[in-house]
Amino acid sequence: MAEIKLANKQALSEFVEQECGVKFDPSMMFDVQVKRIHEYKRQLLNILHVIHLYRRILNGDTEGMVPRCVLIGGKAAPGYAMAKQIIKLANNVAHMVNSDPLVTPYLRMAFLPNYNVSAMEKICPGTDLSEQISTAGKEASGTGNMKFMMNGALTIGTLDGANIEMLEEVGHENFFLFGLDAAQVAQAKVNYQPQQIVAQSEALNGVLSMLKSGHFNLVEPGIFDHIIASIIDPYDQWMTAADFESYRIAQEKVAQTYLDQDTWQQISIRNSAASGRFSSDNTIAGYRDDIWMKK
Numbered sequence: 001m002a003e004i005k006l007a008n009k010q011a012l013s014e015f016v017e018q019e020c021g022v023k024f025d026p027s028m029m030f031d032v033q034v035k036r037i038h039e040y041k042r043q044l045l046n047i048l049h050v051i052h053l054y055r056r057i058l059n060g061d062t063e064g065m066v067p068r069c070v071l072i073g074g075k076a077a078p079g080y081a082m083a084k085q086i087i088k089l090a091n092n093v094a095h096m097v098n099s100d101p102l103v104t105p106y107l108r109m110a111f112l113p114n115y116n117v118s119a120m121e122k123i124c125p126g127t128d129l130s131e132q133i134s135t136a137g138k139e140a141s142g143t144g145n146m147k148f149m150m151n152g153a154l155t156i157g158t159l160d161g162a163n164i165e166m167l168e169e170v171g172h173e174n175f176f177l178f179g180l181d182a183a184q185v186a187q188a189k190v191n192y193q194p195q196q197i198v199a200q201s202e203a204l205n206g207v208l209s210m211l212k213s214g215h216f217n218l219v220e221p222g223i224f225d226h227i228i229a230s231i232i233d234p235y236d237q238w239m240t241a242a243d244f245e246s247y248r249i250a251q252e253k254v255a256q257t258y259l260d261q262d263t264w265q266q267i268s269i270r271n272s273a274a275s276g277r278f279s280s281d282n283t284i285a286g287y288r289d290d291i292w293m294k295k
Contacts, residue, residue: 006026009030013126028066028067030071031071033130037083040135042238044086045133049247053106054093055210064259066259068108074115092216092217120147127153129153130149131156132156132163136158137186139162152271153271154174154175169274174271180243204245208228
């Protein structure tokens, strides 16, 4: 399984270099989020974590850090201004990360602009960590997470959509769960104070300070002000600030697990083995028995 995964990562790294001009190293962890760009899917949360890792490296805090290549891909609806700003931020952060020779041994990032099914055929088998981090209660189901699971990727995710069924099949010990559940999201909205959350999190405060400083938009002042404002907005229904610290801690657990490759491979195999519930054969059989035969 490890040999197969490495071959798939080599193929994916060639694809990323061809499409994005970024050289991924197959020996690094491949951390992937590919899906429609939308605030509830929280590509922004992923980008904030990349900035956190970037800050750690710049500050010399690299002891025990697992080198990772972060791939984000997707398309935004033509009129969805915020989604396009998130794409812009992803590209600007990737540019800064990939331009610094002190950073690239530990962190690389690419945004795949033309994500489609053909791309997924290369991305899915080469992924180590699948990002399924939508705000709990917002994802109707999701299928990409199942495909990653079938191909042996480990999942970091919220208790939302098909993640719930995946968690039931593979068990908590083989899934990196984080964040508020749907009921907690509803409760948190009653008196949500993101600025207080930021003040209590050194990591998130540092990330936002770097964003506000214009570090990623030196020649485009103010271009990310709307994104920054959304994170500290008490009416932010996506709860980005609320879940950041839990997400960061879960990512540290991911890194610790990845350091033990025997354990990582065992969990990978368990994910593939537990994915039968999501096969097309099983789905069609369910339609046959529960829907078509009852008419």
